[in-house]
Each structure stands twice: as C-alpha cells, then as structure tokens.
Amino acid sequence: xxxxxxxxxxxxxxxxxxxxxxxxxxxxxxxxxxxxxxxxxxxxxxxxxxxxxxxxxxxxxxxxxxxxxxxxxxxxxxxxxxxxxxxxxxxxxxxxxxxxxxxxxxxxxxxxxxxxxxxxxxxxxxxxxxxxxxxxxxxxxxxxxxxxxxxxxxxxxxxxxxxxxxxxxxxxxxxxxxxxxxxxxxxxxxxxxxxxxxxxxxxxxxxxxxxxxxxxxxxxxxxxxxxxxxxxxxxxxxxxxxxxxxxxxxxxxxxxxxxxxxxxxxxxxxxxxxxxxxxxxxxxxxxxxxxxxxxxxxxxxxxxxxxxxxxxxxxxxxxxxxxxxxxxxxxxxxxxxxxxxxxxxxxxxxxxxxxxxxxxxxxxxxxxxxxxxxxxxxxxxxxxxxxxxxxxxxxxxxxxxxxxxxxxxxxxxxxxxxxxxxxxxxxxxxxxxxxxxxxxxxxxxxxxxxxxx
Amino acid sequence: xxxxxxxxxxxxxxxxxxxxxxxxxxxxxxxxxxxxxxxxxxxxxxxxxxxxxxxxxxxxxxxxxxxxxxxxxxxxxxxxxxxxxxxxxxxxxxxxxxxxxxxxxxxxxxxxxxxxxxxxxxxxxxxxxxxxxxxxxxxxxxxxxxxxxxxxxxxxxxxxxxxxxxxxxxxxxxxxxxxxxxxxxxxxxxxxxxxxxxxxxxxxxxxxxxxxxxxxxxxxxxxxxxxxxxxxxxxxxxxxxxxxxxxxxxxxxxxxxxxxxxxxxxxxxxxxxxxxxxxxxxxxxxxxxxxxxxxxxxxxxxxxxxxxxxxxxxxxxxxxxxxxxxxxxxxxxxxxxxxxxxxxxxxxxxxxxxxxxxxxxxxxxxxxxxxxxxxxxxxxxxxxxxxxxxxxxxxxxxxxxxxxxxxxxxxxxxxxxxxxxxxxxxxxxxxxxxxxxxxxxxxxxxxxxxxxxxxxxxxxxxxxx
Numbered sequence: 001x002x003x004x005x006x007x008x009x010x011x012x013x014x015x016x017x018x019x020x021x022x023x024x025x026x027x028x029x030x031x032x033x034x035x036x037x038x039x040x041x042x043x044x045x046x047x048x049x050x051x052x053x054x055x056x057x058x059x060x061x062x063x064x065x066x067x068x069x070x071x072x073x074x075x076x077x078x079x080x081x082x083x084x085x086x087x088x089x090x091x092x093x094x095x096x097x098x099x100x101x102x103x104x105x106x107x108x109x110x111x112x113x114x115x116x117x118x119x120x121x122x123x124x125x126x127x128x129x130x131x132x133x134x135x136x137x138x139x140x141x142x143x144x145x146x147x148x149x150x151x152x153x154x155x156x157x158x159x160x161x162x163x164x165x166x167x168x169x170x171x172x173x174x175x176x177x178x179x180x181x182x183x184x185x186x187x188x189x190x191x192x193x194x195x196x197x198x199x200x201x202x203x204x205x206x207x208x209x210x211x212x213x214x215x216x217x218x219x220x221x222x223x224x225x226x227x228x229x230x231x232x233x234x235x236x237x238x239x240x241x242x243x244x245x246x247x248x249x250x251x252x253x254x255x256x257x258x259x260x261x262x263x264x265x266x267x268x269x270x271x272x273x274x275x276x277x278x279x280x281x282x283x284x285x286x287x288x289x290x291x292x293x294x295x296x297x298x299x300x301x302x303x304x305x306x307x308x309x310x311x312x313x314x315x316x317x318x319x320x321x322x323x324x325x326x327x328x329x330x331x332x333x334x335x336x337x338x339x340x341x342x343x344x345x346x347x348x349x350x351x352x353x354x355x356x357x358x359x360x361x362x363x364x365x366x367x368x369x370x371x372x373x374x375x376x377x378x379x380x381x382x383x384x385x386x387x388x389x390x391x392x393x394x395x396x397x398x399x400x401x402x403x404x405x406x407x408x409x410x411x412x413x414x415x416x417x418x419x420x421x422x423x424x425x426x427x428x429x430x431x432x433x434x435x436x437x438x439x440x441x442x443x444x445x446x447x448x449x450x451x452x453x
Numbered sequence: 454x455x456x457x458x459x460x461x462x463x464x465x466x467x468x469x470x471x472x473x474x475x476x477x478x479x480x481x482x483x484x485x486x487x488x489x490x491x492x493x494x495x496x497x498x499x500x501x502x503x504x505x506x507x508x509x510x511x512x513x514x515x516x517x518x519x520x521x522x523x524x525x526x527x528x529x530x531x532x533x534x535x536x537x538x539x540x541x542x543x544x545x546x547x548x549x550x551x552x553x554x555x556x557x558x559x560x561x562x563x564x565x566x567x568x569x570x571x572x573x574x575x576x577x578x579x580x581x582x583x584x585x586x587x588x589x590x591x592x593x594x595x596x597x598x599x600x601x602x603x604x605x606x607x608x609x610x611x612x613x614x615x616x617x618x619x620x621x622x623x624x625x626x627x628x629x630x631x632x633x634x635x636x637x638x639x640x641x642x643x644x645x646x647x648x649x650x651x652x653x654x655x656x657x658x659x660x661x662x663x664x665x666x667x668x669x670x671x672x673x674x675x676x677x678x679x680x681x682x683x684x685x686x687x688x689x690x691x692x693x694x695x696x697x698x699x700x701x702x703x704x705x706x707x708x709x710x711x712x713x714x715x716x717x718x719x720x721x722x723x724x725x726x727x728x729x730x731x732x733x734x735x736x737x738x739x740x741x742x743x744x745x746x747x748x749x750x751x752x753x754x755x756x757x758x759x760x761x762x763x764x765x766x767x768x769x770x771x772x773x774x775x776x777x778x779x780x781x782x783x784x785x786x787x788x789x790x791x792x793x794x795x796x797x798x799x800x801x802x803x804x805x806x807x808x809x810x811x812x813x814x815x816x817x818x819x820x821x822x823x824x825x826x827x828x829x830x831x832x833x834x835x836x837x838x839x840x841x842x843x844x845x846x847x848x849x850x851x852x853x854x855x856x857x858x859x860x861x862x863x864x865x866x867x868x869x870x871x872x873x874x875x876x877x878x879x880x881x882x883x884x885x886x887x888x889x890x891x892x893x894x895x896x897x898x899x900x901x902x903x904x905x906x907x908x909x910x911x912x913x914x915x916x917x918x
Contacts, residue, residue, distance in 0.1 A: 040552070040553050040652075044771045045533075045551075045552070045553070045771075046533065046539070046541070046546070046549075046551075046654040046655075046771065046772075046777070047531075047532075047533045047539075047551075047555055047650075047651065047652040047653050047654045047655065048553075048651070048652070049650060049651050049686060049687050049688065049689075050688065051685065051686060051687070051688045052688065079767050081766075081767050081770060081799070083770065083773060085773075085775055088771060088776075089770065089771045090767070090769075090770020090771045090773055091767050091770055278800055278801050280766075280767070280796065280799035280800060280801070280804075281799075281801075281804075282763060282767070282799055282804065282808055285657075285658035285659040285689075285764055286655075286658050286688060286689065287688045287689075288688060288689055
C-alpha cells in the first residue's frame with residue numbers, strides 16, 4: 001500500500017527584545033555566564049510578579065499579521081501548570097484560550113500544482129524556560145539549572161497538519177525564517193536555539209486522500225530535539241519510514257513523543273502520549289486581559305515589504321529571473337543593497353547609455369550573486385564602478401590579448417617546445433606571462449594559448 | 454508615659470515635638486514584646502538588634518525628614534523583607550531569607566519606619582485563626598484562651614497588645630478585617646489594585662490586597678496613604694492617583710445601607726445588636742440608614758472557595774522542594790487541602806463546571822454591588838457573625854475561615870474596599886463593624902469611620918494583659 005505523510009509543525013521563536021518577557025533582565029542568554037541575567041521575577045521567587053513586555057506583545061501581533069492571522073482584540077495570558085526543574089514558578093505563562101493571532105496561512109510556491117497554502121492555526125506568546133545542564137561534579141552526577149533563558153519571550157507558531165512532504169516542510173520553514181528576519185524580531189537561528197521545530201508526523205494510506213475532506217490518522221508522533229533544517233528533514237524522513245514499516249507489518253502506531261538522536265540517526269521514544277498531560281490551564285490572574293482597538297492593531301503592522309511582495313516586485317521592476325530574485329530577496333540587507341546599486345548605476349552611467357539599464361540590472365545581480373560581493377565593505381556605488389572598469393577591460397582587450405599571446409609564444413620557444421613534447425604543465429608559466437601583459441581571465445588566456453599551440 | 458501605647462498620630466506628633474526619640478519608641482515596643490510575647494506569640498521574627506541599631510542611627514541624622522521616621526512597625530511575615538527571614542509561617546520556607554523588599558515594605562522603609570519584626574499568620578495565609586501557623590498559634594490579647602482571627606492574626610494582636618505602633622497585614626477575603634474585629638483594632642482592606650502586591654507571597658492573586666492594621670482610623674489613613682499607589686512591578690496595580698479628600702467629609706446626608714442578608718440569624722447573640730447600635734449612632738450623626746438587599750453571602754463562599762483554591766494550587770507550585778529549603782511534605786494539612794481542591798477544580802473536564810462557573814457568578818456578584826451602590830453610598834454590617842472563637846476551634850474545620858468570613862467574602866471577590874472599626878463588646882470580646890464602599894472609595898470609608906470613631910470611645914479600650 002502507498003502511504004502519504006501528514007505533517008504539522010509547531011515552531012518556537014525567541015524574540016530579540018532587549019529585556020525578558022516579564023521583567024527587566026537582559027534577554028540575551030547565548031554564551032552568557034550562567035545565572036547572571038536573573039531577578040526575583042524570572043527566578044520565580046515568592047512574591048515576584050510578571051509585567052508583560054510591550055515590545056514582545058507588539059512583535060507577536062506584527063508577526064501574526066505578516067502570517068495573515070486574524071488578531072484577537074481581546075486576549076489574555078494563561079497559566080500552564082506542570083513541574084519541571086527548569087520552570088521556576090511551577091507554571092509557564094502562555095496563551096491558551098485567546099492567542100494574539102489565529103487562522104492565518106503561508107503560501108508555498110514550488111509545488112507542481114502551483115500554490116499551496118499551509119494554514120496557520122495560531123500564533124501565541126509565552127515565556128521560555130531555564131536550561132538544564134547535566135554534569136559531573138566531584139564524581140557525582142548532578143543537574144544544574146541556568147535561569148538566564150527563563151522568561152525570554154517566545155512566540156509559538158502552530159500550523160494545521162497540512163504538509164504532505166518533507167520538501168513542503170523545508171520550504172515553509174525557510175519561508176517562515178525569512179519573514180521573521182525581515183520583520184527584524186528574531187535572528188531565528190536554529191543552531192543557537194532561537195528557532196525550534198517540533199514536527200508532528202503521521203501517515204495515512206494514499207487512498208484516503210481521494211476525497212476533499214480526508215480522514216486524518218487518529219494518532220500523531222511528535223518529534224523533539226531538532227536543531228537544524230537538516231535534522232528536521234532527516235528526522236521526518238526516518239519517522240515516515242519507521243511508521244510505514246510498522247503499518248506494513250500490520251502493527252498499530254502509538255501516539256508518543258520521540259526525540260531525534262543525531263548520532264545514531266534515529267528517533268527514540270521519549271514519553272507515551274496516550275494519556276494527555278493535564279496542564280490545568282486557567283487565566284493568569286497576575287496580568288489583566290489585553291484589549292486592543294482595530295487602530296492599534298493596524299498601527300503595529302509591519303510597514304515594509306514582506307519577502308513575497310519584494311520577490312514579486314523585483315521580478316516585475318528589474319526583470320529578474322525566479323532564481324535571481326529569490327537570492328536577492330533572501331534577506332532585507334541584500335535586497336536593499338541590490339536596489340541601492342541599481343540606483344547608483346542609474347546615476348553613474350545614466351548619461352552614457354552604452355549599456356541598456358536592463359542589462360545593468362542583470363549585471364549587478366550577477367555580480368552580487370556569483371562574485372559574492374562583500375556588501376559590508378563595498379558601497380553600492382563602488383560596485384557599479386568596478387563593473388564599469390571590468391567591462392572596459394574585457395571589451396577593449398580582445399585584440400591586445402591576442403597580441404600578448406603571440407608575443408609570449410614567440411619569446412618562449414623553449415617552453416613551447418617542451419609543451420609539445422608532453423610537459424603540458426608548463427602552460428601555467430605561459431598563462432602567467434600573458435597575464436602580466438594583459439590582466440585577463442586566466443581561463444580565457446589558456447583557451448587562446450591552447451588554440452595556438 | 455508608656456510610649457508603645459501611642460497611636461501613630463501621637464507618635465508622629467511626639468517625635469516632631471522632640472518629646473521623645475525614635476530610639477525611645479523602638480525600645481518601648483521591644484520591651485513590651487519581651488513582656489507579652491510568651492502569652493501572645495504575635496511575632497515569628499523580632500529584629501531587636503537591627504531595630505535598635507537603626508533607631509540609634511536615626512538619632513545621628515537629625516536633618517532627615519520622613520513621615521514615619523523612627524516609628525516602629527510590624528510586618529506580616531508574607532511580605533518579603535530583604536535580608537530578613539520571610540516564612541509565610543510555613544515550615545517549607547522556615548529559614549528562607551528574601552533577597553528583595555516587597556513594594557509595601559520598600560515604601561514603609563522609605564517613610565522612615567523601623568521594622569521591629571515579622572508577624573505570625575496562618576501558614577501561607579490559609580486560614581482565619583492564625584492557628585494553622587507552623588510557628589504556633591497567636592492568642593487574642595483580650596483573652597488568651599481565644600483566637601485573634603486571621604490570617605493577619607499576628608499583626609492584629611501585636612497592635613491590640615501595643616507591641617507595635619502599627620502593623621501591615623494582607624487580605625484575600627477577611628484576613629485584615631476579621632482579625633482586626635476580633636482583636637478590637639482598625640483594619641483597612643483597600644480596593645484591589647490600590648496597593649501593590651509585588652513581594653507579597655501570593656495567596657489568591659486575584660483578590661490579595663495589602664493594608665494597614667492600626668489603633669485608630671486616622672492611623673489607618675496615614676499608613677494607607679504611604680503604601681497606596683501605582684507600581685510598575687505589579688501589572689494589576691491601578692494607575693490612578695490616591696486622592697486626598699483633605700477635609701473630613703461629613704456623615705450628614707450620607708446614605709448607609711444595611712444589607713439584611715448580612716445580619717444572619719445564626720450570628721452569635723449580641724453581635725448583630727451591637728452593630729445595629731452603631732447604625733443608630735451613625736444615624737444620630739446625620740446619616741440616612743436604610744435596609745437594602747444583596748445576594749445571600751453564602752453564594753460568595755462557593756465562588757470564593759473555588760477561585761481561591763484554584764489560584765493557591767498554582768501559586769504554591771514554585772515551592773517545589775528544589776529551592777528555598779523545604780520539601781513539599783512540609784506543607785501543613787490546610788495547605789495540602791487547598792492545593793488538592795484547587796488542583797481538582799482546574800482539571801480539564803471540571804474547569805468549566807467549577808472555575809469558569811465561579812467566574813461568571815463573580816461577575817453577577819459585582820453587578821449586585823453596583824446595583825446597591827446606586828441607592829446607597831456605603832454598606833454597614835458586622836465584620837464576622839461572631840466574636841473571637843476559642844483556641845482550637847479551627848481544628849478539623851475545613852470551612853472555618855469561610856464561615857467566619859462570610860460577610861467579607863462577597864466584597865473581596867468584587868475587589869471592593871472595606872474597613873473594620875471597633876463598635877462594642879460582647880462578653881468582654883470586641884465586635885467590629887464593617888463599612889464597605891464602591892471601588893476606589895477609601896476616602897469616603899475612612900471619613901465616615903473616623904467621624905464615627907471620634908464620636909465613640911470603643912477604640913480607646915485596652916485589653917488587660
């Protein structure tokens with residue numbers, strides 16, 4: 001039987017606010033000495049109270065809107081009660097009943113059928129936990145807690161189980177990361193843990209999907225401990241294979257949480273989820289409900305272009321290919337750099353229209369994409385000048401180059417002889433000699449030399 | 454002159470007239486503590502050495518102008534005090550030393566008051582007797598066979614026994630007013646959000662309100678003004694000015710409602726009558742006293758019990774046995790009972806039937822008060838249906854607090870301000886009358902209570918210890 005994967009994603013993103021979610025401690029925790037960015041609030045000391053970070057609220061609402069969500073004008077925080085040593089209050093402040101954003105979507109492009117929409121179920125704000133470190137001190141195995149991360153603002157983006165392939169998951173994650181980076185609300189760096197992925201994977205016989213509203217499987221396997229895009233692909237791939245084998249053997253798949261073991265390249269069971277944990281959610285009494293007006297919500301909309309909009313405009317305005325527009329809009333900095341260079345070209349070479357503007361756009365794109373321009377060091381105008389220079393040399397020098405090749409061959413008859421005797425390595429010497437007279441592309445020189453030889 | 458017997462107003466006047474020094478006041482209170490503590494047990498921690506040192510240092514800085522400079526104060530032991538043990542009267546944090554000051558403590562310190570000790574209470578404020586303290590019960594100064602009430606029983610008893618000039622308490626539903634009534638002192642429970650909860654070890658977060666316990670209404674007003682106001686560290690604190698009513702508002706013309714459901718038939722004989730006599734007194738001062746009707750307060754008990762236990766079960770989760778010293782088996786019977794009930798009412802499947810339903814009824818109770826405050830300015834009733842109960846009365850009575858606080862719980866869950874003022878005695882034990890007003894009506898409540906107090910002598914009576 002053929003099976004189709006049913007995948008949903010929960011993505012956690014740490015917001016890059018200066019201070020934590022509910023206190024004034026610095027939110028920076030990567031590579032910081034343990035337990036130095038803490039206070040009574042994020043340590044959960046008796047009597048301490050949470051006061052929400054306005055910036056984190058705004059950024060969550062901004063992201064929700066960028067993901068096409070409906071914003072709940074009345075929202076509140078809830079307590080999620082559970083015991084864990086990295087959770088100092090014994091509950092996590094999160095949003096359960098009324099998340100800031102609901103019912104959004106992200107469109108994927110690379111599908112055969114054209115555009116596929118991944119539905120976003122909810123976008124909510126919560127606090128991160130501390131970090132456990134298991135170590136050995138004086139020969140004793142101990143667990144240490146670092147509370148620097150405790151209370152760092154965390155946005156959770158939950159999709160519907162709309163993914164049907166690993167490629168879709170991959171595209172969605174990259175797109176989500178790009179949007180988050182465009183908004184400038186997080187570096188969304190998976191290696192540093194500021195973006196974390198928890199896929200839920202199940203599989204169903206493909207025959208179930210002939211109908212418009214297919215029956216989803218009655219179980220799901222949640223995957224944890226994934227800290228790179230590569231591991232996400234590998235873990236999902238492994239899980240699909242594992243589940244397929246089980247179904248083919250006629251076994252039942254257990255609903256559970258499994259962790260990715262990146263040494264053995266397998267997923268291993270973490271805890272059975274047959275009986276769901278009861279988190280005893282209730283509205284957080286320490287924080288009054290948040291009421292927003294429509295104007296406030298539109299006031300915190302991202303004012304710039306989102307990646308899709310920019311991509312479309314780059315294609316339209318600059319006549320760029322899918323590939324070029326894609327790379328140039330990969331991040332805001334490159335896109336801005338490209339546009340500044342196009343503008344500079346307009347000004348610098350505008351009067352002398354030897355080369356049509358359209359070609360300029362393409363040349364600048366090539367330069368940025370293929371030559372990996374250091375955008376931090378080269379200002380856009382300088383890049384344009386460089387292109388002009390190199391253009392001049394490459395056009396004028398065709399004749400000069402031929403002359404130089406002839407000159408070198410005539411002046412080095414011994415070397416030419418040894419080349420013809422089979423010591424082909426000497427060509428390097430000849431290329432170098434030509435290059436000293438006319439600085440051109442060595443590959444071009446070699447080509448000309450070989451013709452003559 | 455026994456300086457420890459002074460009211461806050463008298464102490465402040467005497468200090469400003471150089472009749473005595475802060476050091477004199479502090480040592481008078483400390484020696485009173487030494488004298489009566491074996492009988493009363495109002496304090497968990499007495500900071501004799503630090504208080505003496507602080508009071509002496511004040512002498513060396515005569516230019517310092519602060520309202521309470523050199524005045525001794527006692528703080529309920531659920532307020533965090535930097536460098537000082539903060540136990541909430543529970544074994545689980547028996548030796549816990551807080552690394553920061555609660556906002557109220559910070560304000561009291563900034564005003565120049567000298568903290569002479571931390572007062573006893575029901576462990577984690579779970580109770581109305583101070584008998585559930587893990588540090589032994591506090592006794593009522595009027596008769597040590599009787600309870601002081603609670604949970605701020607230590608603060609109320611310390612004020613009644615003149616062990617301090619004033620004290621700070623906290624109320625979730627009755628914990629200031631009921632012990633103040635049973636000990637014959639004044640207790641003000643401000644509007645929820647008026648006084649910051651930051652640094653107060655949470656009981657039920659949605660009703661916890663710090664407030665003063667004092668010898669007179671004027672003192673309560675003075676302390677209230679110091680501790681009230683917006684706090685950036687408490688998201689539920691109200692960003693509105695604590696206005697000063699300035700001139701005393703006259704009782705004449707005021708409409709005072711007597712909710713008939715609050716004069717309960719099961720009340721201890723004499724209590725309702727004493728409060729009715731106070732109503733007559735207010736009438737003679739020019740108030741229009743009329744009977745009004747509110748929901749039977751018994752409904753508020755169910756609502757309050759569910760909401761409070763739910764919040765307690767979550768608030769006490771941080772005492773997880775990893776930090777702060779003790780382990781969870783050190784919670785006492787009452788703590789465990791509340792954690793278990795709250796855990797039950799928040800369970801999925803029960804949450805809608807209990808917690809959510811209770812929230813809905815809470816809204817209805819608030820509307821009920823709003824409706825009655827369209828007709829009257831203030832409500833008058835007994836604080837508690839009885840005077841102080843005998844030591845041992847709360848044992849194995851899971852609903853002891855709810856029954857003794859039945860007349861307070863409705864206004865507490867509505868967030869309303871209220872005061873307890875001494876208004877007489879039944880069989881040698883004090884009776885407190887309660888004035889409750891709309892949100893933010895502290896000044897009206899204080900004005901009315903003060904005029905009543907000035908026309909009576911009840912507050913001048915002292916227990917014979």
